[in-house]
Amino acid sequence: MTAELDPIIHPTHRLRICAMLVAGSTLELSVIKEHLDLSPSALSKQVAALVDAGYVKQERLGSDTRRVWLSMTREGRKAYQGHVAALREIVNATTVPSPGQHN
Amino acid sequence: MTAELDPIIHPTHRLRICAMLVAGSTLELSVIKEHLDLSPSALSKQVAALVDAGYVKQERLGSDTRRVWLSMTREGRKAYQGHVAALREIVNATTVPSPGQHN
DNA sequence: GTTGATAGTTGCCATAGTGGAAAGCATCTG
DNA sequence: CAGATGCTTTCCACTATGGCAACTATCAAC
Numbered sequence: 001m002t003a004e005l006d007p008i009i010h011p012t013h014r015l016r017i018c019a020m021l022v023a024g025s026t027l028e029l030s031v032i033k034e035h036l037d038l039s040p041s042a043l044s045k046q047v048a049a050l051v052d053a054g055y056v057k058q059e060r061l062g063s064d065t066r067r068v069w070l071s072m073t074r075e076g077r078k079a080y081q082g083h084v085a086a087l088r089e090i091v092n093a094t095t096v097p098s099p100g101q102h103n
Numbered sequence: 104m105t106a107e108l109d110p111i112i113h114p115t116h117r118l119r120i121c122a123m124l125v126a127g128s129t130l131e132l133s134v135i136k137e138h139l140d141l142s143p144s145a146l147s148k149q150v151a152a153l154v155d156a157g158y159v160k161q162e163r164l165g166s167d168t169r170r171v172w173l174s175m176t177r178e179g180r181k182a183y184q185g186h187v188a189a190l191r192e193i194v195n196a197t198t199v200p201s202p203g204q205h206n
Numbered sequence: 207g208t209t210g211a212t213a214g215t216t217g218c219c220a221t222a223g224t225g226g227a228a229a230g231c232a233t234c235t236g
Numbered sequence: 237c238a239g240a241t242g243c244t245t246t247c248c249a250c251t252a253t254g255g256c257a258a259c260t261a262t263c264a265a266c
Contacts, residue, residue: 005115011252012108019193029214042254044215049252066213066262084194090122091187114223132243145225147244152223169233169242 003086006079008053013038013046018072018080021056026071055079106189109182111156116141116149121175121183124159129174158182 009018013036020032033043047070050056055076061069072080112121116139123135136146150173153159158179164172175183 010115012113016193019196023196039255040214064263087190090119093122093126142226143243167234
């Protein structure tokens, strides 16, 4: 408990990016782009925010060095897990109705 | 599926407010205030955003008419449930690790 | 090598969101 | 009535966001 919502992760696009990366280990930026409805520049900035926070690592891996690959850092994984834990805390207070309350 | 994140609900303070209201049916504003670290003015504005969206209903109930009580509208409950469903979709893609991935 | 396409980043700008302080309003309490 | 209380609103400063257009770097074709 006492997990905190992480303002770096919370905004919707970055939350989605992190979720994809935690699930997918290492992904091409273009793959992420297809799943978020964002212009290239906006996406680039959201990713940069995660990189600046130390949550995401950027590499140019393949034969085509224009392409960027992303993965979570250990710190990023930890922050994401904490964030999700905090979300669960907040939301679960919801789903356990106290007796005598008429929802 | 295809549940959408609701930008009215998503920001952290409003998410907390909604979670409290969905859990607690009708709450005094002051009760919410104690659980969020926000100035009176900031809280007032966040609540106003939820009221404007039609998600929360404000009433002056007790003998002291200065005090405001809050509850979710049916629409608000629906929106909140949708939002939480969307969050689960996003986050659950995470917690089901595909085989062969080293998280 | 030159040309044109592609991947991504950055600067600029316009807009929206947020929060606190302070003033304002209505109401309650003594 | 005077002062305290609960909440709202106005004002202002600051941050965040997104798109466009310009830019860099690389690739692919010839």
